[in-house]
Amino acid sequence: MKNSFFLKVLTLLVFLTGSLLPYSASATTMSGSSLVAVNKTVETNSLVENSTTEVTLTIQGTPQDTTTVKPNDVILIVDKSGSMQMDNRLEAAKTATKEFIDLMDLTKHRVGIVDFSDYSGSFALTTDASAAKSYVDSIQLSGSTNTGDAIRTASNILANHRPEAQPTIVILTDGAANSEADALASAQAAKDQGIIFYSIALLGPTEDPNSSAPNQLLKDMSTSAEHHHFVLGSVGLSDVYKQIVEEIGLASAYNVNITDTISPEFEIVPGSYDNNIPKPTVTGNTLVWNITELKTDQLTLKYQIRAKDTTKAGRYSLGTTNTSFVDNNMNSYVMNTVNPIMEVLNPKPVISIINSDKGLTTGGEIVTITGMNFLPGVKVYFGNYEATVTSESNTEIVVTTPIGAQGTAKVKVLNSDGQFALGDFNYYADPTLSYVTPAEGPMDGGNRIAVIGSNFMSGAKVLINGIEAQTEFSTVSKLYGIVPASPIDGFVSVKVINPDGTEVEKADAYNYLTPAPKPTIKLTSLSATSGLLTGGESVYLIGENFDTNVKVYFGDKEAPVNYYASPTKIRVSVPAGTSTGLVNVKAQNPDASESELPAAYEYLAPPPPPAPxxxxxxxxxxxxxxxxxxxxxxxxxxxxxxxxxxxxxxxxxxxxxxxxxxxxxxxxxxxxxxxxxxxxxxxxxxxxxxxxxxEPVPDPAPIITSLSDNSGLISGNETVIITGQNFKSGLKVYFGDRSATIDSVSATEIQVRTPVSSITGNVTVKVVNPDLQESTLADGYNYEPLPITVTKLSVTSGSIAGGNLVYIYGTNFNGLMTVTVNGQQVPYTFLATTRIRIKMPAASAPGPVDITVDRAGAQASITYTYY
CATH class of the missing domain: 2.60.40.10 (Immunoglobulins)
Incomplete structure (x- = not known):
């Protein structure tokens, strides 16, 4: 048997004997170190009040001997409930089960079967693969899912397992058990008897295994997470069974017992261990895992801890971890795992209120800092300078501020353990204003001034007579401003406002000067004194003190100024007049001063236009x-x-x-x-x-000269080109009394498709223009009959005595034909244009003869043989 599934390269852990590690610890063993390695780590090695961290145990097994397979007595539990008919699941399960039996080495192992629905059937442990597979073939669909009864049936069979053999259950099911509690209890009872428990969840093709209740149930029933498998829609089921066959009889250790005790400074977070498979037994600060069989896959167990409220800050060992197990030969081993060091920290200080949160840059302000978690010996800094602490408690510190720079400074409360909290304090200094230079300017504003004083801040604003000036920060003693316009003249105040709200104002610091009177406009003459009533003439106005925005009027109509030469000369375009005669000309500056020349320009009537x-x-x-x-x-x-x-x-x-x-x-x-x-x-x-x-000249009549083709079949649709003269778009063409289809028309050529004809022979061709003038070509086109064909006979031979009924198949038959057999005319029955029937006459001698069909001279023949 190949066992490559288990031959993974494992990194052995370094065994520690004398020191504790801050984040993780690896196992040391008294013996058996090559079989099992246990490592314990924490997510973080420091805890503060109410914080938690996750503890992880990783157990890695390495088989002692991959060539020696421990005998197993295996019961295969197969679900045959009604839901197993979906996706052909039962047949897939039966096929995979038989493949499992074929793969098992039955010289070492035995196999039995339990099939279940409402009730369980069974086949005893055997080494006869054929008998076991025959039982599998007999399994039929029925009933619900009594999972607990099936497990108890399998456990009863395994109660009499061979002393040297490992009892094992492999269960396959696709649905939730009738009772989850009963199924879990019966599985736990089996594992308590030392039975290895594999599970396979047969899920739907699109089912999510992470949210599937049946999948979670089977995972909880397994010996460990590595003993559980699932497939979607039965795809890959055979591969899962094959993997389990390769695993059976090979393990790193058996009866693995892990006892993990947490130090009394900490406590286990309730429920944080519930997702482990197998789940631990928890008593106080001790967790105990019992793993019947440890494979080569890495097993991961997790839970959470937190520091107790009564634990003081300091460094503590996390606890003790002891592991015991036996190998294939029942040799016992015990190992201890070094635990990480945990640091318990004081809670971080918190600043709630700084009162007051502002003060003079010279320092000496009394400030109270309210918060929590302040430790004895606390230090307080305002920016880079340490404040004097006058009193302290866990929730309040009173300090005297040091000197500081104008603006916001960070307040740092530093506990003796190095933890700190930050806040803000605003240092301020009252600004002063010495003078403004220059100290006067026009009422229109726009001039630049410098404000001289002290304790100015970046972002400070300058206000002149209460109106904000565009301000530029230069130094703490100088600001620049662009003077705003003023509606009044005379001395006004200047104020500086810092961003922190401090301000200073100086009365009569700036003088708005009274503007000099503007010169009066004067119009003296025009370069032209007359023009057409239509206007548009260019005229220069001569005078004094013309403004760049001066307006000019000819009578009551404004003349656009299109050129400003100087304050004494401008050019305008004379507007159109309403009547002939003299009008006044007026020039007006924006300040409303104006000058007018009476009767200075004359509008003249335009000359009459030329005759067309x-x-x-x-x-x-x-x-x-x-x-x-x-x-x-x-x-x-x-x-x-x-x-x-x-x-x-x-x-x-x-x-x-x-x-x-x-x-x-x-x-x-x-x-x-x-x-x-x-x-x-x-x-x-x-x-x-x-x-x-x-009078209009009439169009000439059409003339037909020739046809490209003067004959065709009576079925029509033949393309013919008619050549001639005087053809017009919209004309019509007739073959006999039937209209042809026209494809294209030019003055000398018409392309048509011939119409179907009911007769054969010559017909007249006629062209009719839209003006009804026409041209004809007598007997210009000949309609030919459709050809006749004979394709086959229903019977191709017969006795010389005759009498056979023979169907003749072909094309274009009618009821007016003659049929001859070897030259002798015989009667026929017309059935369709493609089929007629004759009765064969007697023949004088055997041999082939011609059957001929004649339709008005169109003939076709086929051979018939007499015997």
């Missing part, structure tokens, strides 16, 4: 009833000009002053008309006889 002219039309002819668009070319055409053709107005689209597009009105009679162009001012131009309405 017509040169020619792009097209001067239209048919009666035809609507045509043409272009009219000329001169001086208004965008709103009108055009008349005779006495009818044409629709006009303006293009340029020398070209417009017109839509000529429709006429019902032929005549020659004048073309008249009228501008909105009434001026017009006439092109005499400029447009002609004419």
């Amino acid at each position: 002219e017509i040169s020619y039309l792009s097209d001067n002819t239209a048919m009666i009833g035809e609507q045509k668009t043409v272009y009219l070319f000329g001169k001086n055409i208004s965008p709103t000009a009108k055009v008349f053709i005779g006495n009818q107005e044409a629709s006009v689209s303006f293009v340029t002053t020398s070209k417009i597009r017109i839509t000529v009105p429709v006429s019902t009679q032929p005549y020659t008309a004048d073309v008249k162009l009228v501008n909105p001012d009434g001026q017009s131009a006439i092109l005499a006889g400029g447009f002609i309405y004419a």
Whole structure:
């Protein structure tokens, strides 16, 4: 038997005999160190009040001899309840069970069967593989899941196991037991008898094993977590059974007993050990695990501890860990595991309130710090300077502050064990203000000043007459500010406010100067004194004290200033006037000062526009009833000009002053008309006889010249190209009295598909244009009959006496044919276009003869043999 599953490379632990480790400890043994290694670690080696840490025991086994297999008496428990019909689970279980039996070395082991639902059936321990597999084949579906009864049945059989053999149970089930409590109790009773307990949970294909109640139940029933397996939808079940076969009889140790006692300074957190498999027995501060069989897989056991409320700060051993077990030969071993050192810490100090939390930079303030967990000998620091402690308790410290720098300082309460708490204290110093330079400026503000004083802080604000200035911090004795605008002139106060709320104000520290009066605007002359009523003339205004935002008016209309040359010269664009005549011209500065020249500019009437002219039309002819668009070319055409053709107005689209597009009105009679162009001012131009309405010329009739193919089958759908002249889109084509399908049309060529014909022979081909003019080609196309074929006979031979009924199969048959056998006409029955029936006449001699079908000259034959 191959045992490669167990041949894992294990790292042996270093055995410690004289010292304790802070985070983990490894096992030392009196003997048997090559079989079992036990290691104990903690998540963290320090604890404070109410904190917990997790303790982990790892047990690693190494088989003493991988070639020696201990005999086992094995009972295979198979669930046959009704739910095992899903996903074909029972058949998969039976197949895997038989494979398990075949893999077992029955020269060493024995195997028995227990199958269960409401009640249990059994097959006694045997070394006869065939008999055991025959029993497995007889297992049938039925009933519910009485797991406890099945385990008790298996335990009763194993009560009489061979003295040298290890009793073992392998249980497979897919559902929750009728009673979980009964199942767990019966499994525990079996393990108490020394029975090794394997379990296999047969779950649904999509079932989550982590939340599956049946899976958890079977895990709790196993000897250890390594003795439990699960499969989804029975996939891989055979592999699990194979793995268990390879494990049976090989173990590192048996009857492993681990006693783990925690030191009295600590206590075990209740329930923190419940997820271990197997679960320990807990009495006070002692946990005991009993493991019937230890394999090679690493077994991990976990629980949590915490320091007791009465435990003082210090370093303590976590406890003692003793392990006993026996090997394959029943030799006994005892080993001790060195435990980690745990440090119990005082609780960390906490600052709740600092009162008061601000004081002068010169120090000497009395401050009370309230909190908890303060130790005797506590020290207090304000920034880098130690404060003087005047009184202390567990919850309150009174100190005298040291000197400090202006701003926020960290308060550090440092216990004698090195733990500390932090808070904030604000040092302040009252600022002073000596003077402002420069100390005066315009009411519009915008000038930069320096504020000189002391104890200024970064982020300080400067206010001038209560209005905040844009402030820049320079040093603790200098600030810069941009002076805000003021609605009043004269001396005002200057105030500095630090970010910590300290402030200083100096009265009459800054003087807003009264502004000098602005010069008066004066308009003296214009570069031009007249222009067209339409405006747009450029005119220079000459004067004094023009502002850059000066406004100019011609009468009551504003003239835009498009060029500011200097305070004495500007250029404007004259606005359009409302009437001809003289108007006043006024210039006005933003300060409302203005200057006006009366009757300084005259609006003149514009000259009349030139009369329109017509040169020619792009097209001067239209048919009666035809609507045509043409272009009219000329001169001086208004965008709103009108055009008349005779006495009818044409629709006009303006293009340029020398070209417009017109839509000529429709006429019902032929005549020659004048073309008249009228501008909105009434001026017009006439092109005499400029447009002609004419009679339309009729289209020529179509002419058929030839056909690309002048014959085809009566079934139609033959492609034919008709060549000729004067063909029009929308025409129709007829073969005889039937319309052809038209695929394409050009003036000289038509491509058609011939229609189906009911007759054979020649027909007339006709082309009809949309104007009903037509052309015909008499006997232009010949319809040919469909070919006839004979494909097979229902009977291909018969006696010379005749009398056989023979079905003849083929194509294009009808009831007007003749049928001959060896030249002799015989009657026939028409059944379909593909089938007729004849009665074979007598023959004078044996041998092959022709059966011929003739339809209007179209013939087909097939051979028939007389014997």
